[in-house]
Structure formats: C-alpha cells, structure tokens
Amino acid sequence: MVLLTMLAVVTVAILRQRSLFGVVVLSGIYSFLMASVLIVLDAVDVAMTEASVGTGVSTVILLATLHLIKTTEMRPVRRHALALAVAAATGAVLVWGTLLLPPFGTADAVIHSHVAARYIADTVRETKVPNVVTAVLADYRGYDTLGETAVIFTAGIGVMLLLRGTQRRGNGNQEKTQL
Amino acid sequence: MTLDLILRIGTKLVLPFILLFALYVQFHGDYGPGGGFQAGVISAGMVILVSITFGLETALRIAPRSLVERMIPLGVLIYAGTGVVGQLMGRNFLDYSIYSSDPAQGHAIGIFLVEAGVLVTVASTMTALFYAFVERGR
Numbered sequence: 001m002v003l004l005t006m007l008a009v010v011t012v013a014i015l016r017q018r019s020l021f022g023v024v025v026l027s028g029i030y031s032f033l034m035a036s037v038l039i040v041l042d043a044v045d046v047a048m049t050e051a052s053v054g055t056g057v058s059t060v061i062l063l064a065t066l067h068l069i070k071t072t073e074m075r076p077v078r079r080h081a082l083a084l085a086v087a088a089a090t091g092a093v094l095v096w097g098t099l100l101l102p103p104f105g106t107a108d109a110v111i112h113s114h115v116a117a118r119y120i121a122d123t124v125r126e127t128k129v130p131n132v133v134t135a136v137l138a139d140y141r142g143y144d145t146l147g148e149t150a151v152i153f154t155a156g157i158g159v160m161l162l163l164r165g166t167q168r169r170g171n172g173n174q175e176k177t178q179l
Numbered sequence: 180m181t182l183d184l185i186l187r188i189g190t191k192l193v194l195p196f197i198l199l200f201a202l203y204v205q206f207h208g209d210y211g212p213g214g215g216f217q218a219g220v221i222s223a224g225m226v227i228l229v230s231i232t233f234g235l236e237t238a239l240r241i242a243p244r245s246l247v248e249r250m251i252p253l254g255v256l257i258y259a260g261t262g263v264v265g266q267l268m269g270r271n272f273l274d275y276s277i278y279s280s281d282p283a284q285g286h287a288i289g290i291f292l293v294e295a296g297v298l299v300t301v302a303s304t305m306t307a308l309f310y311a312f313v314e315r316g317r
Binding site: 044045047048049052053056057060061064065067068125126127128129130131133134135137138139142143145146149150152153155156157159160163164 | 204208209210211212213214215216217220221223224227231248251252254255258259262272273275282283284286287289290293294296297300301303304305307308309311312313314315316
C-alpha cells in the first residue's frame with residue numbers, strides 16, 4: 001500500500017514536471033518502485049528485469065536521447081477535453097474489470113488451474129531445473145522466448161538503422177556543400 | 180578525459196563485482212531468480228558504466244562495435260540453432276531431449292544453451308543501442 005501510494009505520487013510528479021530531465025529521473029524512480037512492488041508480489045525474476053532495464057539501461061538511454069533534443073516539454077497547443085474523457089472512461093473500465101478478478105493468491109483462480117499445476121509438479125523431474133520460471137521460459141514456452149529474442153534483435157537493428165541512416169545522409173550533404 | 184578520482188577508482192572497484200553478478204545471474208538462473216535476459220542487461224550496464232566514467236573510446240576498446248554488432252544476430256542463431264539441431268536429429272523444433280541420453284538432463288542442457296543465446300543477443304543489443312545514441316550525440 002505504501003509502495004502504491006509512492007507510485008501514485010511519482011506519477012503525479014511526472015505529469016506536473018516540465019523539465020524532461022526531471023521526468024527521466026522520476027521514471028527511473030517509478031521503475032524502481034515498480035520493481036519493489038514485484039518483489040512484494042514474489043515475482044523476483046520480473047522484478048530483476050524491471051530494476052535492470054527500467055531503472056538502469058532505459059534511464060541511461062533516455063538521458064542520452066535528452067542530449068540530442070531540447071530538454072523542456074512544450075506547452076500543449078490546446079486542451080483536449082475529448083482525450084481526457086476517453087482516458088478517464090478507459091481507466092474506469094479497467095478498474096471495473098479488476099473488480100471481477102479473483103483475490104490475489106487464490107489457489108483455485110482460473111490462471112492457476114490450467115497448466116501451472118502441471119509445471120510445478122513435473123518441472124524438476126522433466127528438466128532438472130529447480131527454478132520453474134526459467135524452465136517455463138526456456139523450455140515449455142521456448143517458442144515464445146525465441147520470438148522475444150527475435151523481437152529484441154529486430155528492435156536493436158531498427159534503432160541502429162534509424163540513428164545511423166540519417167547520420168550518413170547528413171555527412172553526404174556536407175560533402176556535397178564542400179564540393 | 181579528466182574525471183573525478185573517486186568516480187574512477189569507485190568504478191574500477193565495482194566493475195569486477197558487476198561482471199561476477201552478471202555471470203552469477205546467468206549461470207545460477209536455473210536455481211535462483213534470473214536468466215539470460217537479466218544477465219545480458221547487467222553486462223550491458225557494465226559497458227555503459229565504463230563508457231560514462233572513462234569515455235566512449237575505453238568502452239569501445241573493451242567491446243568493439245564490430246564484435247557487438249556481430250553478437251546481436253549470433254545470439255538469435257544460437258537459440259534457433261539449438262532448436263534446429265533437434266530437428267536434424269529427427270525430433271521437433273526446440274525439443275531438447277536429444278542433448279543427453281537422459282531426457283531430463285538433455286532439457287537442462289538445452290535450457291542452458293538457449294539462455295546463452297538470449298544473453299548474447301540482449302547484452303549486445305543494449306550495448307549497441309547505447310553506442311548508437313552516444314555516437315549520434317557527438
């Protein structure tokens with residue numbers, strides 16, 4: 001509860017902040033709080049990912065991006081009453097949806113009654129890997145993780161092409177003006 | 180690059196432990212939390228820390244761009260290759276049973292290989308992204 005309150009405070013602070021540097025630092029704090037929430041929920045693997053990616057690498061990359069662009073957020077051109085209404089309605093629907101979820105940690109919830117029990121029972125016998133999360137990730141759901149790795153590969157190549165491609169064109173123009 | 184003495188010495192002190200922790204997360208992922216993805220990000224974070232403290236040139240000496248960019252597809256190839264070997268041995272794609280006479284042991288080996296592939300791709304992609312952004316800022 002304390003963590004969730006802090007999350008809400010940080011979110012409001014991000015919204016009110018106009019300096020993008022502050023926003024980046026606050027999003028790092030947000031990710032770190034989120035990692036703490038995930039640890040409280042016993043999802044240590046996800047918490048580790050959130051802490052290293054959300055707080056570490058993405059903060060550094062966002063700061064490197066700030067180096068390339070202006071660091072103050074521009075004033076909105078006009079107020080978007082319709083956008084606010086849509087966002088509020090979506091949020092209300094999502095909250096309404098969570099009301100129907102089973103309480104956290106219920107053993108007979110739908111998500112626990114499908115394949116999870118089989119994974120927990122058979123993982124050590126079938127794979128000799130005590131960490132069920134690793135076994136599900138790399139073995140039972142190996143196709144998905146292969147897809148995930150391919151997504152990271154594609155995203156990396158895409159960003160590199162975007163950043164490099166424009167740079168090369170810029171150099172080309174310089175050469176032209178020199179000629 | 181002239182930088183704070185405390186920062187430089189502190190980074191030097193911390194670096195081996197970051198590397199050790201990354202390796203621990205990678206190879207202990209079968210028993211505790213962690214795995215290829217987390218270890219990859221941590222080792223990329225190590226290169227980024229070196230780059231911030233000692234400058235991009237030092238980081239490029241440790242992890243040259245050509246190596247990093249070759250590692251991105253290499254990781255995906257390790258992962259997919261682990262699956263294709265299973266196909267060549269007459270099993271399904273990504274069936275790890277062939278890696279050992281004991282199917283369970285084979286699965287453990289397969290998981291190890293696949294995690295290594297994830298580590299290589301994630302670490303190199305994160306490093307390459309950082310390099311790309313920093314180069315652009317010059």
